[in-house]
Amino acid sequence: MMKRFAAENLTESQQRAVWHKDGPLLVIAGPGSGKTRVITNRLAALINQGVTPSGICAITFTNKAAEEMRNRVFAMNVGGTAHISTFHSLCVKILRQFAQAADISPDFSIYNETDQKNCVKEAVKAADLDTKNFPPARILEAISRLKNNLQDAADFQAAGIGDYFSQCLSKIYRNYQKILKQNNALDFDDLLLKTAFLLRDFQDIRRQLNEKFRYLMVDEYQDTNHAQYQIARGLSLEHGNICVTGDPDQSIYGWRGADIGNILAFEKDWPNATVIKLEENFRSMPEILDVADKLIIANKSRKLKKLLPVKSAGGEIVVRCLDDEQDEAAFVGAFLRQLLDSGENASQTAVFYRVNSMSRAIEEALIENRIPYQVVRGVEFYNRREIRDILAYLRIIMNSADEQALLRIINTPARGIGDTTIGRISTYAASKGISLYEAIRKCDALDSIPAGTKAKLKKFLNTIEGFKKDVAGPVAVLMDKVFKTSGLYESLKTEIAEEDYSKASPLDNVAELISAAGKFDQQQGGGLVDFMQHIALFSDTDTYDSQSGKVSLMTMHCAKGLEFDNVFIIGLEQGILPHERSMGIASEIEEERRLFFVGITRAKKRLCITLSRHRTIYGRTSMTIASQFLFEAGLQPQSSTVPQKESEDKGDDSVYYERDYSQVSPDSSQTFAIGRLVSHKKFGLGRVKEFHNLGDNSIIVIQFKSGQVKPLMLKYADLSIIE
DNA sequence: TCAGGAATGCTTTTT
DNA sequence: GCATTCCTGA
Numbered sequence: 001m002m003k004r005f006a007a008e009n010l011t012e013s014q015q016r017a018v019w020h021k022d023g024p025l026l027v028i029a030g031p032g033s034g035k036t037r038v039i040t041n042r043l044a045a046l047i048n049q050g051v052t053p054s055g056i057c058a059i060t061f062t063n064k065a066a067e068e069m070r071n072r073v074f075a076m077n078v079g080g081t082a083h084i085s086t087f088h089s090l091c092v093k094i095l096r097q098f099a100q101a102a103d104i105s106p107d108f109s110i111y112n113e114t115d116q117k118n119c120v121k122e123a124v125k126a127a128d129l130d131t132k133n134f135p136p137a138r139i140l141e142a143i144s145r146l147k148n149n150l151q152d153a154a155d156f157q158a159a160g161i162g163d164y165f166s167q168c169l170s171k172i173y174r175n176y177q178k179i180l181k182q183n184n185a186l187d188f189d190d191l192l193l194k195t196a197f198l199l200r201d202f203q204d205i206r207r208q209l210n211e212k213f214r215y216l217m218v219d220e221y222q223d224t225n226h227a228q229y230q231i232a233r234g235l236s237l238e239h240g241n242i243c244v245t246g247d248p249d250q251s252i253y254g255w256r257g258a259d260i261g262n263i264l265a266f267e268k269d270w271p272n273a274t275v276i277k278l279e280e281n282f283r284s285m286p287e288i289l290d291v292a293d294k295l296i297i298a299n300k301s302r303k304l305k306k307l308l309p310v311k312s313a314g315g316e317i318v319v320r321c322l323d324d325e326q327d328e329a330a331f332v333g334a335f336l337r338q339l340l341d342s343g344e345n346a347s348q349t350a351v352f353y354r355v356n357s358m359s360r361a362i363e364e365a366l367i368e369n370r371i372p373y374q375v376v377r378g379v380e381f382y383n384r385r386e387i388r389d390i391l392a393y394l395r396i397i398m399n400s401a402d403e404q405a406l407l408r409i410i411n412t413p414a415r416g417i418g419d420t421t422i423g424r425i426s427t428y429a430a431s432k433g434i435s436l437y438e439a440i441r442k443c444d445a446l447d448s449i450p451a452g453t454k455a456k457l458k459k460f461l462n463t464i465e466g467f468k469k470d471v472a473g474p475v476a477v478l479m480d481k482v483f484k485t486s487g488l489y490e491s492l493k494t495e496i497a498e499e500d501y502s503k504a505s506p507l508d509n510v511a512e513l514i515s516a517a518g519k520f521d522q523q524q525g526g527g528l529v530d531f532m533q534h535i536a537l538f539s540d541t542d543t544y545d546s547q548s549g550k551v552s553l554m555t556m557h558c559a560k561g562l563e564f565d566n567v568f569i570i571g572l573e574q575g576i577l578p579h580e581r582s583m584g585i586a587s588e589i590e591e592e593r594r595l596f597f598v599g600i601t602r603a604k605k606r607l608c609i610t611l612s613r614h615r616t617i618y619g620r621t622s623m624t625i626a627s628q629f630l631f632e633a634g635l636q637p638q639s640s641t642v643p644q645k646e647s648e649d650k651g652d653d654s655v656y657y658e659r660d661y662s663q664v665s666p667d668s669s670q671t672f673a674i675g676r677l678v679s680h681k682k683f684g685l686g687r688v689k690e691f692h693n694l695g696d697n698s699i700i701v702i703q704f705k706s707g708q709v710k711p712l713m714l715k716y717a718d719l720s721i722i723e
Numbered sequence: 724t725c726a727g728g729a730a731t732g733c734t735t736t737t738t
Numbered sequence: 739g740c741a742t743t744c745c746t747g748a
Binding site for chain 2: 060061062063064065086087088089110112135137188189191192220223252253255256258354355356357414416418419420536537538555557558560579580581582592595617618
């Protein structure tokens, strides 16, 4: 009955990895070496060999990766469900199960960066220090580093002494933890730290979890930090069935505490470990691998590893130097259009950059060229004001100690409860040692608050309490109710939409959130707490859609784990890549080099690298210097001035659009027929001049009464038809 | 209490 | 350059 399922073609070393059953296994997997296939096949192989699916735990770094693995395993039809999730989701699950031992309440809130910053500010103030000298972002970074190294506030204090800064930091750290505790909240790093401590300090819990998960798999092991390392260790200490996969050359999260040493020292940790190297590259054409190879050997601290091409020659490499970032973007836009024109698939095409802010010029050029695109960006959606407002209501409903949530919504929408009132209640709460929420409940005891304000407070409290009846029901229903009865809906509706056309309207965003909740109710269920904890860990890269039919724009960090036929990497300049902040630090330059390596090795057949002679950063334009990485990789930039000249023109764009996209959405092109009179919230009346049917991303060109002609994304333009 | 303007600082970023 | 925060005055 063995091996029967393994239909996928696997190389000899892949086979060995897949059929390795018991004991520690390290798979060093170069880019494009079929790592994901090995992992999913091994998972299936374990089940095939009689391992209970629920006894397998696979850990990834992103939700996206987890989801994809779930789908792949599901597609193999081996039955049963293994636990596949990110480190953080797994930790949430464990912490809720063993909340008592972890000394937390299971309905804890998970604080994001904004919440964390607010808490740090408070913590700094409580230590009688000034946020001017102790900027929250800095402090947070320091605390995060400590937590990732499993030093809690007490440990740090005990280890302490040190300089003035360390002493202050220690004080702030303790205050910060106290505040989180009072709010019944954990930050991202706490999820890891507390789980690691649980596994370290409670042998019975460790045994229980080892018993439950007999086989552990950890992907992207080169990017684990110390806390994650200890968790992985704790989860496999009793049985030793730990399989880790990764590639030291793709370690790009060192600055976030990831320790490349974890993967390098695996054989020391597990002396009986089997080590399998996957060096064959099934993804990229040899020309591309050659560039990657030349680049990465410049890294001194590295084990030698080859990229062995499997594909035959035929890759294309273009390196161009433009005058400024607009030209650079225009070049990319023109090149992209030419590619799509010649039949390349937009979904198989991506533009990478070092920092998110660089997407802007590209986006403009793509709109100009009528190229549909998706930006895979950090926390866009869930950071929108209206979304955070609704979520804050839900947070306070589930966890009334969550002060950050309460402060956010107590006067949103405006209900006449201002800072003065909040200050008075806050003082009262502190003096009584109760939560802000409790203090509001007891506001009658406060003489300083006028009767009218007290009435407002009570009304607010009753609204929140009223919601609690529906906590057990579907999240979408509760959310809808919150939206309608909290006054948020009214306030959003009356808000005159001065939003510019490139953004979706707040109402649409809320609708999307509610539908996401509905989806959650249907697919997973579990109620409010599950949903909220799910949402808190859900983020940006999960928005990437590999079948979107659009060109993808993302940072190189986001690109890890993906692959595309055509890859553009922009901004190959000193100070951008390598980034300014890594300059002069050898280890960080090496990480930047790995980052570029990751970018290059995403490409299957075509790689286009650009730089520009001038770049504007913080509104200041300056001359640039070509990136050292170009020379290391043996690349010679070619100057280029007129972007359009780069492509041998084939037909005009109208032909191209009709051919490629017209069938996608038959409706809107008729609704917005040429010449039709329409109205735009911001620009007023206008007539449809052109309509480019790109399905979901259709672009409409309107001649407005003011005389200006504007191309707008149809889905964001919010046009009404006048005739 | 809040709007509006000045001042500041910010850009690496999986969860 | 832009978003966020701070500050002032009504």
